[in-house]
Amino acid sequence: MSKEAFRNQAVIVTGASAGIGKSLALLLADQGAKVAIAARRADRLEQVGSECRSRGGEALVVPTDVSDEAQCRMLVEKTVAEFGRLDMLINNAGLAVVALLREYPDLHLFRHVMDVNFYGAVHCTYHALPYLMQSRGRILAVSSLGGKGGLPFNTSYTSSKYALHGFYDSLRMEMRRHGVSVTVVCPYWVVTEFHEAYLNKDGQPRGKQGRALYTKKMMTAERCAEITLRAAYKRQRELLMGPGRLLEWLKLIAPDLLDWLAVKAILEPIARRTRAGKIEA
Numbered sequence: 001m002s003k004e005a006f007r008n009q010a011v012i013v014t015g016a017s018a019g020i021g022k023s024l025a026l027l028l029a030d031q032g033a034k035v036a037i038a039a040r041r042a043d044r045l046e047q048v049g050s051e052c053r054s055r056g057g058e059a060l061v062v063p064t065d066v067s068d069e070a071q072c073r074m075l076v077e078k079t080v081a082e083f084g085r086l087d088m089l090i091n092n093a094g095l096a097v098v099a100l101l102r103e104y105p106d107l108h109l110f111r112h113v114m115d116v117n118f119y120g121a122v123h124c125t126y127h128a129l130p131y132l133m134q135s136r137g138r139i140l141a142v143s144s145l146g147g148k149g150g151l152p153f154n155t156s157y158t159s160s161k162y163a164l165h166g167f168y169d170s171l172r173m174e175m176r177r178h179g180v181s182v183t184v185v186c187p188y189w190v191v192t193e194f195h196e197a198y199l200n201k202d203g204q205p206r207g208k209q210g211r212a213l214y215t216k217k218m219m220t221a222e223r224c225a226e227i228t229l230r231a232a233y234k235r236q237r238e239l240l241m242g243p244g245r246l247l248e249w250l251k252l253i254a255p256d257l258l259d260w261l262a263v264k265a266i267l268e269p270i271a272r273r274t275r276a277g278k279i280e281a
């Protein structure tokens with residue numbers, strides 16, 4: 001991908017106030033793109049917007065809660081009014097609740113995860129589609145390896161990411177003759193604020209505790225953004241990071257072994273640490 005691959009292209013990035021979305025916006029600004037950046041925290045978005053401009057890109061700050069369809073429609077309309085077109089939609093905004101299903105007090109939080117991670121992408125995609133068809137543009141969705149295999153403590157998160165794959169696998173076929181590509185990327189562990197923002201069963205962020213499992217080998221948000229953007233540029237259909245391919249093969253040939261590994265590696269250690277009072281349920 002050339003350093004100017006996205007020059008002058010109009011791009012919406014959701015979840016751009018932090019982490020992978022912020023890195024994607026900055027990378028696009030480096031290339032001279034026009035980025036509309038969206039998330040709920042306006043102050044954080046303003047900072048990202050200034051950084052984009054100082055790197056040579058144009059930036060439009062649109063505070064948006066993607067779980068609200070009307071706000072997503074406004075995001076698209078404001079972007080097209082400002083830049084005159086839309087070449088790429090990046091659906092990246094996301095969050096996770098980490099709790100056993102039987103311990104959720106009710107299903108309010110479960111629905112919230114679906115509303116942000118799944119419907120947030122559906123809302124933006126639906127309203128952006130007419131403009132993307134005009135530009136024969138690109139859709140890029142940031143899913144997760146949790147969209148390819150189950151994870152204990154993550155029923156709502158994995159459901160929302162699995163749903164994204166069904167949605168985009170179908171839409172990719174519908175968009176084939178319109179020249180709109182659909183790329184779905186599945187990162188593994190990336191150093192961002194994601195694990196601090198993890199909500200517990202009562203909707204409280206885990207804070208620094210969420211970083212307890214971080215290692216030096218984990219991918220940076222900048223690196224994740226680079227390979228993600230390259231996949232979208234090449235109009236690749238899917239990109240699995242980390243052990244993604246291995247996970248797909250294991251699921252095909254030994255699904256029970258994969259379940260066993262997930263229970264041993266995730267469910268049992270977390271249950272042990274919770275019982276020992278080292279982390280809250």
Ligand SMILES: NC(=O)c1ccc[n+]([C@@H]2O[C@H](COP(=O)([O-])OP(=O)(O)OC[C@H]3O[C@@H](n4cnc5c(N)ncnc54)[C@H](OP(=O)(O)O)[C@@H]3O)[C@@H](O)[C@H]2O)c1
Nearest residue numbers: 015017018019020039040041066093094144190192193194
């Ligand atoms: N980090 C990882 O290890 C990892 C691994 C696999 C997949 N992913 C995926 O990567 C994507 C980005 O996550 P990240 O790691 O960059 O996490 P992050 O640093 O926590 O960033 C999440 C972004 O989503 C935004 N967001 C959350 N709720 C929103 C809402 N209702 N409306 C609009 N924006 C909202 C947040 O902004 P506001 O709070 O300002 O709204 C923030 O900008 C997510 O879809 C996540 O599932 C991450």
